[in-house]
Amino acid sequence: xxxxxxxxxxxxxxxxxxxxxxxxxxxxxxxxxxxxxxxxxxxxxxxxxxxxxxxxxxxxxxxxxxxxxxxxxxxxxxxxxxxxxxxxxxxxxxxxxxxxxxxxxxxxxxxxxxxxxxxxxxxxxxxxxxxxxxxxxxxxxxxxxxxxxxxxxxxxxxxxxxxxxxxxxxxxxxxxxxxxxxxxxxxxxxxxxxxxxxxxxxxxxxxxxxxxxxxxxxxxxxxxxxxxxxxxxxxxxxxxxxxxxxxxxxxxxxxx
Amino acid sequence: xxxxxxxxxxxxxxxxxxxxxxxxxxxxxxxxxxxxxxxxxxxxxxxxxxxxxxxxxxxxxxxxxxxxxxxxxxxxxxxxxxxxxxxxxxxxxxxxxxxxxxxxxxxxxxxxxxxxxxxxxxxxxxxxxxxxxxxxxxxxxxxxxxxxxxxxxxxxxxxxxxxxxxxxxxxxxxxxxxxxxxxxxxxxxxxxxxxxxxxxxxxxxxxxxxxxxxxxxxxxxxxxxxxxxxxxxxxxxxxxxxxxxxxxxxxxxxxxxxxxxxxxxxxxxxxxxxxxxxxxxxxxxxxxxxxxxxxxxxxxxxxxxxxxxxxxxxxxxxxxx
Numbered sequence: 001x002x003x004x005x006x007x008x009x010x011x012x013x014x015x016x017x018x019x020x021x022x023x024x025x026x027x028x029x030x031x032x033x034x035x036x037x038x039x040x041x042x043x044x045x046x047x048x049x050x051x052x053x054x055x056x057x058x059x060x061x062x063x064x065x066x067x068x069x070x071x072x073x074x075x076x077x078x079x080x081x082x083x084x085x086x087x088x089x090x091x092x093x094x095x096x097x098x099x100x101x102x103x104x105x106x107x108x109x110x111x112x113x114x115x116x117x118x119x120x121x122x123x124x125x126x127x128x129x130x131x132x133x134x135x136x137x138x139x140x141x142x143x144x145x146x147x148x149x150x151x152x153x154x155x156x157x158x159x160x161x162x163x164x165x166x167x168x169x170x171x172x173x174x175x176x177x178x179x180x181x182x183x184x185x186x187x188x189x190x191x192x193x194x195x196x197x198x199x200x201x202x203x204x205x206x207x208x209x210x211x212x213x214x215x216x217x218x219x220x221x222x223x224x225x226x227x228x229x230x231x232x233x234x235x236x237x238x239x240x241x242x243x244x245x246x247x248x249x250x251x252x253x254x255x256x
Numbered sequence: 257x258x259x260x261x262x263x264x265x266x267x268x269x270x271x272x273x274x275x276x277x278x279x280x281x282x283x284x285x286x287x288x289x290x291x292x293x294x295x296x297x298x299x300x301x302x303x304x305x306x307x308x309x310x311x312x313x314x315x316x317x318x319x320x321x322x323x324x325x326x327x328x329x330x331x332x333x334x335x336x337x338x339x340x341x342x343x344x345x346x347x348x349x350x351x352x353x354x355x356x357x358x359x360x361x362x363x364x365x366x367x368x369x370x371x372x373x374x375x376x377x378x379x380x381x382x383x384x385x386x387x388x389x390x391x392x393x394x395x396x397x398x399x400x401x402x403x404x405x406x407x408x409x410x411x412x413x414x415x416x417x418x419x420x421x422x423x424x425x426x427x428x429x430x431x432x433x434x435x436x437x438x439x440x441x442x443x444x445x446x447x448x449x450x451x452x453x454x455x456x457x458x459x460x461x462x463x464x465x466x467x468x469x470x471x472x473x474x475x476x477x478x479x480x481x482x483x484x485x486x487x488x489x490x491x492x493x494x495x496x497x498x499x500x501x502x503x504x505x506x507x508x509x510x511x512x513x514x515x516x517x518x519x520x521x522x523x524x525x526x527x528x529x530x531x532x533x534x535x536x537x538x539x540x541x542x543x544x545x546x547x548x549x550x551x552x553x554x555x556x557x558x559x560x561x562x563x564x565x566x567x568x569x570x571x572x573x574x575x576x577x
Contacts, residue, residue, distance in 0.1 A: 005352035009338070016340040080336045084397060087302035087330035088353040089322040255305040 002090045003098045010072070010102020011109075019067055024110060027060030031118050035125060046127035047215050053118045054136055054211045061111055061144045062171055068106070069151025070163035072099050073251070082256055092252045100152050100244060107144050111137065132217030135229060136210050142236040143208035147171055149240040150203070153247040156254075174205030203239050207232050270296035271307070271460045278438055278453075280404075283431050285447040285468075286440040287546055288457035294440040295333065297457075298409050301438075302330045314405055326354065329403035333410040335394030339383035343374050343393055346382060347400055354401035368396040371426075388419040395426060399435075406430055408439035412446055424450050448472075448542040458550045474539050479518035482507040482534035483525040491528050494521045507533060 014020050034052030035045070073096070076082040085095060115137045123129050150170055154163035173180075180199045184192035214223040271293045278284045288294045299305040300312050301319055317324030337346050344365055351361035369375045372392040377385065385393065391411070398406055411427070412420045420443065427437050428450055441447050447454060454471065456464040464471060478499070486508035495501045497520060500511045508530065512518050518535060525532055540548075 001355055002353055005349060009341075009349055013338065013340060080332060080334075081338060083302075083304060083332040084330065084335060084337070084350065084394075085353060086304055087325060087328070087332075088350065089326045089355065090353050091322050253306075256299065 002094045003101065006095055006098025007101040007105060010099050011105045014068055014103065014106040023060055023063050027056050027114050028117065030056030031121060049125060049127055050122060050133060050215045054214065057114050057118060057137065058140050060114060061107060061140055062147060064107060064110065065144050065147040065151050066164055066167050069103055069148045070155050070167055071160040072103060072152060073155040074160050077256060093248050096248055096251055100149060103148050104145055108141065111141050130217050130221035132214035132221055132223035135223045136214035139208040139210055139232060142233055143205055146203050146236050146240045149243040153243050156247045156251040170202065174203045177202045177204045178206055207235060269460060274462055276455055278436060280436050281431060281434055282436060282452040283427055283450050284438045285451035285454040286438060287447065287454055289550060292457040293460040294457055295409055298407055298440060301407055302328060327404050329398035329406040331394040331398040331408045331411060333413055335390060337382045337393060340381055342379050342381055343369060344378045346393060347396055350397040350400050356401055364400055368400065372396050387414050391415060404435055406435055406437045410441055411439055412441055412443045420446060444543040444546055456546060456549055464549045472540055472542060472545055476515055476537045477540055478538050479512050479515060480534060480536045481510045481518060481521055481532065483530040483532050486525065486528060486530040491524050494524045497521060
């Protein structure tokens with residue numbers, strides 16, 4: 001009940017925040033522009049439209065996670081709204097969980113709207129609308145669940161600017177995590193060990209990127225088998241849970 | 257009690273050996289200079305800060321337990337709310353956090369909006385509220401779930417005289433309804449007017465505690481006399497007894513330190529053919545008492561009473577409420 005109350009309030013806050021609409025408009029504009037780029041590009045315009053549309057939705061979602069997520073907890077502390085909330089019979093994990101779920105709900109609604117618009121736009125343009133595209137959009141959502149958890153982790157311990165920098169870095173480095181270990185080849189063992197440790201802790205966001213496969217998917221329309229989709233989903237949810245647990249460990253000891 | 261104010265900030269000692277008992281169904285004033293430790297104590301009581309030593313209970317429940325906070329209503333100093341919520345949505349939100357069902361929330365929200373004269377602002381977003389209106393919403397959310405203990409941090413801060421009067425009346429009505437009110441304030445005249453008991457903190461230590469009637473003994477600090485019909489030169493014998501005398505052209509003024517001296521001066525005035533116009537004893541106010549104990553008292557000037565309902569003790573701090 002308390003988690004739901006905080007989640008719905010966070011959703012309401014995001015919906016009444018102008019930044020969401022700016023980002024939404026940006027995402028929608030990029031999808032529309034994809035057609036124009038398709039006209040002037042070499043190769044299949046339909047594929048470029050799909051490619052750019054998926055990328056636009058991914059970037060839009062990443063920006064929502066970073067811009068809203070990193071300020072989510074800090075703003076409550078800075079504006080002291082947290083005082084009256086934590087003084088109620090709310091546990092701190094309920095507060096943190098509610099804020100997280102609220103932003104995930106915001107993300108879900110926005111992604112659904114933008115994805116729906118994107119798929120309709122493709123259909124109207126006589127481009128193929130495959131199940132692979134839906135799979136790619138679904139994994140974008142799971143990736144954003146991970147990124148939002150990371151944003152909330154930093155937000156519960158740091159300022160929005162630092163949190164945004166750290167989360168953006170992880171968003172970027174997370175795309176190339178699998179190459180981090182390879183970077184150590186030929187270096188002293190301690191460097192290799194250090195890079196391996198970094199590799200273990202960083203999220204492998206590349207797992208969620210099936211956008212290329214989705215655009216190219218023609219046979220049965222799937223980008224990846226459903227089993228793979230399930231494994232990646234479990235990985236994403238487990239990683240997000242671990243990060244939220246770490247955020248809780250910091251947050252539950254904080255004095256306000 | 258020490259606390260860590262941030263990741264890289266040094267720990268701060270906020271309270272030392274605070275042992276406080278708040279009896280049920282009283283209005284308890286919590287006084288002290290800025291930085292004395294009032295807000296830290298309150299934050300411990302409502303679970304916003306953790307003490308490094310000692311314990312605090314409210315109605316027998318450890319304040320770190322969320323179940324204990326069901327019995328507590330809290331308003332912080334200068335309360336902040338979500339700007340995008342209306343007054344009605346704000347109260348409904350706090351009702352949900354207190355696990356109230358929809359029907360109770362709706363009924364209670366209407367009751368409180370009426371009680372705090374906020375019905376006209378029911379659908380107005382909080383961003384458009386004045387400070388006084390926010391303060392009223394702050395009080396309303398604190399008592400939304402009918403808590404038996406209400407803790408208020410500087411509830412009169414920044415309010416105009418009418419607003420202060422309203423808050424005083426609400427606090428009195430809460431006690432009349434059987435609730436216990438624990439509040440900090442710098443406005444000592446308000447505290448003196450409504451509190452049953454007070455505690456004075458100085459630099460994190462308790463320097464006085466007890467019923468107001470016991471702390472303010474009614475001792476006369478000085479007596480002011482004024483008489484007409486006295487020559488400008490005054491009365492030399494009276495001047496010897498007084499701490500100060502002067503003549504304003506019409507009245508002859510004398511200030512003495514005891515009622516006995518005042519009686520003697522009165523006789524001298526009558527003997528000199530004057531007519532006594534004013535004879536006014538001045539007793540110690542809470543403000544003077546506060547200044548006296550926070551300026552000079554090295555130890556505790558305490559008046560204890562046994563039947564504790566709310567308690568806070570500290571080895572560092574202990575607080576029972």
